[in-house]
Amino acid sequence: GIQVEQSPPDLILQEGANSTLRCNFSDSVNNLQWFHQNPWGQLINLFYIPSGTKQNGRLSATTVATERYSLLYISSSQTTDSGVYFCAVPRTLGNEKLTFGTGTRLTIIP
């Protein structure tokens, strides 16, 4: 099945800093989602981005499908950005079974 690796596994930043999280996947995809899992376990949709670039406030994401990676940018980090960030892709093209990446744990220090 498709493999999804995220880097870095852990990231500790001062409030106000910028960060880039990476998601590499081993096969072609037509669906990629970024999620933020807050410290209470809630998974929150950030982006649905199979290709191209999207922006939402301080967050933006870029997926280069031909090179099999996606990037999540967080600017001017706030403590509420802390948590685990997952990317997820379908197990096969068009499949509803999502395979989650390994996750990046982000800790923002005041």
Add this chain to the structure above:
Amino acid sequence: DTEVTQTPKHLVMGMTNKKSLKCEQHMGHRAMYWYKQKAKKPPELMFVYSYEKLSINESVPSRFSPECPNSSLLNLHLHALQPEDSALYLCASSLSGTSGPGRLETQYFGPGTRLLVL
């Protein structure tokens, strides 16, 4: 309204108990999912219901029994669980669960139930 609700938030049960987890959505979605997430791991798919029919069972042990009474509700019945079944159980929903090439779906997740099996 993009909300998926789950009850209870926390559950502690013994290995001989029978309990149920409940999930509800009112977005008109016809696909619902159960995921299991162990600490410091990504969520893993357990079951998928599409149009109230079980479409995917990821070889989950029979001590977990899903049920979809209607298109808005999803239950997970638990019986004779083991301590290693302790985890966060997440419910999700999407429009139809039958995405194909060119059809794109987003899954929306509930807040989860933290289960501890003693």
